[in-house]
Amino acid sequence: MALGSDRSDEIEENLCEFSKEIYGECGILITNEPAETVREYVEKTTCKDYARMKSIVTETITIPAGIVSFGSERDCQPVPRTMEIFFKKLEVPVVVENNVLCLLEDYTICKIGDSLSENQANVLVRICYMKHFC
Structure with a gap:
């Protein structure tokens, strides 16, 4: 030292x-x-920095069912359909409908008190990159 x-x-x-x-x-x-x-x-x-694998979760984070979008309420944009492969690799149940990425049901990324898996941490990093879902 x-x-x-x-x-x-x-x-x-x-x-x-x-x-x-x-x-x-x-x-x-x-x-x-x-x-x-x-x-x-x-x-x-x-x-704030994005969460890392094995971090203890401080809040439950859920992506609502429907079109997966990000940005501010005023400037909400659908996630590009090209992100389908990324989300599927991370075991997020998405489908492409009418050329946009959709969740058929609410998807909880992590729950308070959990220790983050590698997949959960990667999804959270993407959320931080895209700012937030709207």
Whole structure:
């Protein structure tokens, strides 16, 4: 670890103690700004990332039956029929009717408390890419 894993290789005194608390994907921000200023900045610039496989689901997400579409309520667009293969590979029950992609029944991608499978995570990534379904 760059900060040092024990006293013999730390770059500054006691940094090895700090490095023991760092794990996973993280970063270190060093600044002379007050803590509240940093918190406000982080809250304003934080964005959601898409779910990853084995993540624990925090909300139930269901695609409603009917034409699969995305965008805002004002600018709702049908998902291109070329996406049929993608959704079928992910085991989403879609059909093409009148040249648009449709679900014959509501499809629950994941339920609160589930651990995401690879397929569920891939469907959620696509939803994030397309913004949301309308």
